[in-house]
Amino acid sequence: MAELKTKATNASVTKFLGSIKDEQRRKDCETIVELMRDATAAEPKMWGTSIVGFGDYHYVYKSGREGDWFVAGFSPRKQNLTLYVMTGFTQHEDLLKKLGKHKAGMGCLYINTLQDVHLPTLRKLIKQAVALAKKSSR
Numbered sequence: 001m002a003e004l005k006t007k008a009t010n011a012s013v014t015k016f017l018g019s020i021k022d023e024q025r026r027k028d029c030e031t032i033v034e035l036m037r038d039a040t041a042a043e044p045k046m047w048g049t050s051i052v053g054f055g056d057y058h059y060v061y062k063s064g065r066e067g068d069w070f071v072a073g074f075s076p077r078k079q080n081l082t083l084y085v086m087t088g089f090t091q092h093e094d095l096l097k098k099l100g101k102h103k104a105g106m107g108c109l110y111i112n113t114l115q116d117v118h119l120p121t122l123r124k125l126i127k128q129a130v131a132l133a134k135k136s137s138r
Contacts, residue, residue, distance in 0.1 A: 005048070006047050006048040006051065007047065007048065007068075008045050008046070008047050008053065008068075008070075009045070009046045009047065009048065009049075010046075011046040011049070012046070013033070013044045013045065013046055013052055016046060016050075016052070017029050017030065017033070017052075017076075020076055024113065025076055025081070025113075026076075028076075028081060028113060028114045029052075029074070029076050029081070031114055031119075032074050032081065032083070032114075033052065035122065035123050035126050036052075036054045036072045036073070036074065036126060036130075037054065038123075038127075039054075039072060039123075039126045039127045039129075039130040040054040040055040040071050040072055040130050041055075042054045042055040042056075042071070045070075047069075047070060047073060050075050050076075050077075051070075051073050051074070051075045051084070052073055052074055052075070053069070053070025053071075053072070053073035053084075054070055054071060054072050054073060055070055055071030055072065055130070055134075056068060056070065056071070057069050057070060057071045057086045057133060059086070069086060070084070070086075071085070071086055071130055071133045071134065072084065072085045072086070072126060072129065072130050072133070079110075079112075080103075080110045080111055080112050081110070081111045081112070081113070081114075082108055082109070082110055083108065083109040083110075083111065083126070084107055084108055084109075085107065085109075085126070085129035085130065085133060086107070086129075086133040087107075087129055087132045087133045088106050088107040088129075089104045089105075089107070089108070089109045089125065089129060090104060090106060091132070092125055092128055092129060095121055095124060095125040095128065096125070098118060098121045099117050099118060099121050099122060099125065100116050100117035100118050100121070101116035101117065102116070102117060109125075
C-alpha cells in the first residue's frame with residue numbers, strides 16, 4: 001500500500017504563517033488557528049510544507065488501509081483558504097447554508113477570505129465537525 005506523503009513535521013507554524021506575504025491572508029490564518037485550537041484543544045503543527053493541522057486522528061478503512069492524520073487543519077492556498085476536517089463538512093448542511101460565500105468538497109471547505117463568511121457560524125461548524133471526528137475515532 002502506498003504511504004501518505006504528507007506527514008507531521010517539526011517545522012514552525014509561526015514561521016510558516018509569518019511567511020505569508022498578504023497581510024489579510026495572514027490575519028485570516030491567525031484567526032483560523034484560534035478557532036481550530038479552541039475546537040480541538042490541541043496546538044497546531046505543520047503537516048508537510050503547507051498544511052497546519054490540529055489534533056491526532058488514526059483511521060482504518062474497511063480495506064485495511066490505515067494511517068494518521070489531523071482532526072482539523074487548514075492551508076492558505078493561492079486561490080483560497082482551504083479548511084479540512086476528518087469527517088468532512090457535507091453532513092453540516094444546515095450550517096453551510098448560513099456560512100456565507102464558500103465552496104465545499106467532501107473533506108474540504110474553500111473560503112476566499114474570512115470577510116466572506118459569518119465567523120460565529122464557521123466557529124460552530126468547526127466545533128461540530130471536530131466533535132463528530134472525535135466521536136467516530138473511538
